[in-house]
Amino acid sequence: MVTIIGGSSFARALRATQELQSRFDTELLRDTGPEGVAMTPAPDIQAEMAEVADNAGDMMAQFGRLRVYERKARRSEDFERILDSDVEEKLDDLVQMLRGSKVSVTTLIREARGRFRDDSDLLLAFHELRHRKTLGGDNVHIVDKALDEIMRGGNHKQIKAGINAALKAKVFGKRMQLDPAQLRKLYRQFLDFQDSYLVVYEDWIEQFGAGKRKWIMEYVSAALAYDMQSLDPSYGCAAEFGPLIATVRNVRMLSSADELFVDKVIDDADSCDRLVTEECALQLMLEGLKHPLEIECVLLNALGPVIVRLDPTSRSRLMQLVLRGFASVPIGLYSEVSARHALISIMQAMNDRLYRSERRRAPRDRTHRPH
Structure with a gap:
């Protein structure tokens, strides 16, 4: 836990160190040997000196941190909302300009806009300048006029949103x-x-x-x-x-639905040779919701390169996964209830055709199989 200390606490710590040093010197003289050679100081004094030295070091570090906290505390919320870079340096430039020769509102806005390109940042920068106590009354008046000018010429909604x-x-x-x-x-x-x-x-x-x-x-x-x-x-x-x-x-x-849809479509990734990616499945769902009556074209555009590389069984399994995916999408995400029914019906008809084609193909495959 960080403890913030003030100047009085730091002074007391220094006095304690000085008093302890005096006690240490007294003990040192008392323990001088017959030949005038200093003996080892008492162990408790040594330990106390080390502890105070450590405490003084901690307090010095805390004092440094206190200065940082004070600098941060001086920053207003307006300052924190500015997204431009080198904000402090740019604000200091404007302060120096205002402290110098008399500056017109037009000049101030031009110089400030050269540093803060975004209108929201520009307005916040002027608010920050106005809050700084280093500006005189006349300069505050100029900043107020600049603020009014920016709001008159800017897009209020966009500035406030920023x-x-x-x-x-x-x-x-x-x-x-x-x-x-x-x-x-x-x-x-x-x-x-x-x-x-x-x-x-x-x-x-x-x-x-x-x-x-x-x-x-x-x-x-x-x-x-x-x-x-x-x-x-x-x-x-x-x-x-x-x-x-x-x-x-x-x-x-939609975000919750896309998670379910993507999971269902790529759930059987092994059987589809891991060809269907998350991006591919996501595109399929979004385009299907936008164009439910054109789902066949949507499927070909999204999965065409994948479908042609799959064997009939894997192709049929993938289409079943897509059908389940669209069936899991809430009705409220379709433009209307009839659009969902139409999409599901088209998908079921496509799956039926694939199934019949696979059934017809199976006997031919067995016939041409070598004995």
Whole structure:
């Protein structure tokens, strides 16, 4: 456990060390031998000296850590939300500029924008400048005017979304080893997305890969919740978040369904020579949900190269797995109930044809088998 100590505690520790050193010198003189040679100091004094020396070293280290904690405490939440690099250095440049000759609002914005390209970062940087006590009254007035100018000329929803999603972007960016600015951009895109949840999910997979799709879903869900609960949300009223909440709910349902579907399709991997990958199965499910009446074409596009390499028995088994996979998808993820029924019926008809073809082929194989 780290104990933070103040200046008075440190002074007391130094006085204790000095008093102990005086006692040590007294004991040393008392134990001087007949030839004037110093004898070994008393063991308890030696041990006490070593303990105090260790404590003093610990307190010096804690004092250094205290300075670090103080520096971090001075950083406001606005500072932590800035995703640009070298933030402290860039802010110091702007402070020095304001302390120098009189700077116009236009010049200040131009110089700040050259350092903070993103409007959310730019606004946060000015908020951070305004909170710093080193600025005089006139400079605070200039910063206020700059803030007003940025909000007048910027996209309010996008700026607020970038600010509210920043901390979540940092956390999830670290987990996924992605640039937080990229995740901030993703959340802004999500707010403006007009397509269905299927297209949203596909877009995430295309941008970040199938392996990160669950993390991306969790990030967007967390960012949306934080945005809605913030003091200055992206939208003016809660009702405007309704369609986004519905999209996230459907994406969560889709995420659970894709896990079941993929598990079912690649479950019998040995019999299919491990040719069906997770990405392949995922593409099949998403395209099938988007185009249920064209499932035959979807199957050929997704699994065609795999199917032609399988023997009839393995091919039939794979089709059975795909049928079970689509049957496990909740009805709510289909555009309508009739679409699910149509897809299942088409798949069953395909499987029946494969089964009959396999039955007809079996006698011929036995006939041509060498005796």
